[in-house]
Amino acid sequence: MNRLRAWxxxxxxxxVITLFxxxxxxxxxxxxxxRGVYGGITSPSTLESYQRLIDPIYLAILWRSFWVAxxxxxxxxxxxxxxxxFISRAGRHKNFYLGLVMLPFWTSFLVRTYAWMFMLRDTGLxxxxxxKFGLIHSPLPLLYNDGAVILGLxxxxxxxxxxxLYATLERLxxxxxxxxxxxxxxxxxxxxxVTIPLSAPGIRAGAILVFIPCLGAYLTPDLLxxxxxxxxxxxxxxxxxxxxxxxxxxAVSLVLMAIVMVLLFAIARGDGEDLL
Amino acid sequence: MKxxxxxxxxxxxxxxxxxxxxxxxxxIFSFNSSRFTVWEGFSLRWYxxxxxxxxxxxxxxxxxxxxxxxxxxxxxxxxLCAYGLWKRTSRPLAGSLYLSLVTPEIVTGISLLAFxxxxxRFLRVQLxxxxxxxxxxxxxxxxxxIVVIARLRTVDATLEEAALDLGANEWQAFRYxxxxxxxxxxxxxxxxxFTVSFDDYVITSLVAGVDSETLPMxxxxxxxxxxxxxxxxxxxxxVIGFGSLVLVSERLRTT
Numbered sequence: 001m002n003r004l005r006a007w008x009x010x011x012x013x014x015x016v017i018t019l020f021x022x023x024x025x026x027x028x029x030x031x032x033x034x035r036g037v038y039g040g041i042t043s044p045s046t047l048e049s050y051q052r053l054i055d056p057i058y059l060a061i062l063w064r065s066f067w068v069a070x071x072x073x074x075x076x077x078x079x080x081x082x083x084x085x086f087i088s089r090a091g092r093h094k095n096f097y098l099g100l101v102m103l104p105f106w107t108s109f110l111v112r113t114y115a116w117m118f119m120l121r122d123t124g125l126x127x128x129x130x131x132k133f134g135l136i137h138s139p140l141p142l143l144y145n146d147g148a149v150i151l152g153l154x155x156x157x158x159x160x161x162x163x164x165l166y167a168t169l170e171r172l173x174x175x176x177x178x179x180x181x182x183x184x185x186x187x188x189x190x191x192x193x194v195t196i197p198l199s200a201p202g203i204r205a206g207a208i209l210v211f212i213p214c215l216g217a218y219l220t221p222d223l224l225x226x227x228x229x230x231x232x233x234x235x236x237x238x239x240x241x242x243x244x245x246x247x248x249x250x251a252v253s254l255v256l257m258a259i260v261m262v263l264l265f266a267i268a269r270g271d272g273e274d275l276l
Numbered sequence: 277m278k279x280x281x282x283x284x285x286x287x288x289x290x291x292x293x294x295x296x297x298x299x300x301x302x303x304i305f306s307f308n309s310s311r312f313t314v315w316e317g318f319s320l321r322w323y324x325x326x327x328x329x330x331x332x333x334x335x336x337x338x339x340x341x342x343x344x345x346x347x348x349x350x351x352x353x354x355x356l357c358a359y360g361l362w363k364r365t366s367r368p369l370a371g372s373l374y375l376s377l378v379t380p381e382i383v384t385g386i387s388l389l390a391f392x393x394x395x396x397r398f399l400r401v402q403l404x405x406x407x408x409x410x411x412x413x414x415x416x417x418x419x420x421x422i423v424v425i426a427r428l429r430t431v432d433a434t435l436e437e438a439a440l441d442l443g444a445n446e447w448q449a450f451r452y453x454x455x456x457x458x459x460x461x462x463x464x465x466x467x468x469x470f471t472v473s474f475d476d477y478v479i480t481s482l483v484a485g486v487d488s489e490t491l492p493m494x495x496x497x498x499x500x501x502x503x504x505x506x507x508x509x510x511x512x513x514x515v516i517g518f519g520s521l522v523l524v525s526e527r528l529r530t531t
Contacts, residue, residue, distance in 0.1 A: 004446045004447065004450075005360045005363050005364065006360075008356040008357060008359055008360035009356075009357055009360040009361070009366060009369060011353040011356065011357070012353050012354065012356070012357035012369065012373075012417060012421070013369060015353060015413060015414055015417055016369065016372045016373065016376065016414075016417075019388065019391075019410055019411070019413070019414035020372065020375075020376045020379075020384070020414055021372065022391060023384075023387035023388050023390060023391035024383075024387050026387065026390050026391050026394055027383075027386065027387045027390050030390060079291065079294075082284060082287050082288070082291075083287070083288055083291045085284065086284045086285065086287065086288040087288070089281075089284075095530070097288070097292075099526060100292055100295070100296075101292075101295065102522075102526075103296075103519060103522060103523075104295050104296060104299060106468070106471055106518060106521075106522040107299065107514070107515050107518040107519055107522070108471075108474075108475045108492075108511075108514045108515070108518055109475060109477075110475060110477050110492050110495060110496060110499075111299070111302075111495075111511040111514050111515060112298070112299065113499075114302075114495070114499050114503075114507065114511055115298035115299055115301070115302040115511070116298060117499060117502075117503055118298075118301075118302050118305070118313075118503050118508065119298055119301070121502070121503055123312060123313055124313055124503070125301060125305075125313050128312075128313045128314065155294070155295075155298070158295065212378055212380075213378075213380065215380070216380025216381070216382060216383065217380075218380075218381065218382045218478050219477060219478060219496075222500070223496075223499060223500065233380060233382040236382050236383070236386060237382055237386070237482075240386045240389060240390075240482070246390065249386060250386075250390070253382075253383045253386060253387065256380055256383060257379065257380075257383055260378060260379065260380065261375075264375075264378060
């Protein structure tokens with residue numbers, strides 16, 4: 001088999017090397033170069049692009065990205081945990097409920113984001129509804145702020161917390177809960193002191209699986225934040241299009257990649273490696 | 277135990293509503309005859325308008341071609357790769373695929389753009405359908421490998437040994453024993469690759485040329501200017517189309 005196996009892996013190796021690793025190597029190279037007069041790239045190799053990141057303007061964008069991604073992750077865990085708990089106790093309907101969680105996830109991310117624009121804008125469904133019933137007189141500014149971005153991200157990535165949480169809750173030894181009850185623990189105490197501590201691997205995996213895509217989000221802040229809520233992803237895109245500062249855009253990309261890698265190492269010992 | 281169970285069930289119902297209601301409402305309002313968010317009556321006018329819009333139909337056609345070609349390539353390569361990894365894992369390859377899955381799309385997109393521009397210094401080509409297709413193969417292949425490998429784990433490896441003992445060569449053992457057993461998983465993987473390819477905006481918009489505008493790119497351009505009933509109609513079609521694909525894929529993956 002070993003000879004044939006090499007031939008089976010070779011095409012994918014080729015794709016991975018030429019279309020994923022080589023492009024990353026190129027932006028690594030670009031990040032040490034300088035921006036040319038007409039937006040091209042010239043050769044004096046410097047660390048200038050990395051040093052520019054310390055500028056308060058860019059630090060503020062980094063901070064906002066962390067803040068928005070962190071808030072979205074916390075909300076996903078908070079909303080996802082009871083849902084995962086419900087599904088893990090749902091008996092033979094488990095697969096049906098898991099399907100209900102995953103179904104919107106596999107329908108277009110763009111359409112799901114657009115659906116929230118439809119709901120939240122000034123003449124959108126929520127504002128029209130509230131005004132009709134006289135609860136408000138002028139439309140609430142629901143769209144184009146950090147709150148809308150966080151809502152969009154939570155909506156988009158909630159399944160990423162439900163699945164790993166469900167996986168750990170499913171494997172949880174039920175007799176431990178009986179033991180807690182026998183020893184006089186109320187259901188709430190059993191939840192706080194048995195169920196939640198034992199689902200730590202799922203919480204960790206879910207947190208990182210949501211935090212990573214939220215940190216690098218581009219589409220959601222652009223559509224729901226309306227250009228006001230700029231995050232790292234938008235900064236990178238801007239450097240490669242309007243600003244035409246490829247070395248700086250490359251440097252920001254690599255910093256983002258570095259953060260992602262560090263986070264991944266944090267779950268490498270957990271559930272991460274079961275994936276492949 | 278009882279009242280707490282009921283509370284949890286009510287919460288779960290609310291959570292499922294949160295997940296499904298926005299798409300449902302959007303789909304319902306795509307049939308609204310009014311341009312505004314007030315229900316005036318059932319109408320198919322926005323669907324008719326969407327079909328008449330040549331920019332939309334042409335970009336939908338581009339998306340379809342790109343998704344079909346990219347899906348065929350990534351499904352074939354990804355299935356072979358999953359089979360090879362199932363025999364004996366390769367940490368560098370599995371790690372690279374995993375990394376490609378979690379790399380922020382914007383980083384994948386700009387690194388591919390930089391790579392293409394660098395290559396173009398030596399070759400006389402430009403951004404176009406081919407660059408989009410290659411980009412889509414690169415990001416969808418990891419999805420295929422994951423789905424197919426999950427299916428392979430349910431296959432009894434000794435069946436292939438039996439085939440080899442009975443005189444089949446390695447290729448025949450794969451072709452006539454293992455491949456038929458994993459075929460539902462392969463089809464499920466292909467449907468997933470198709471959905472991620474058809475839906476992609478971030479990477480595509482960076483590596484597309486003037487002749488290769490895709491449907492998500494057109495929708496995005498309209499959505500940035502605000503809500504438009506024609507987009508509501510297309511969105512409803514996408515939700516229904518993707519929903520059915522996913523249901524078929526789930527069926528196949530679990531049978």
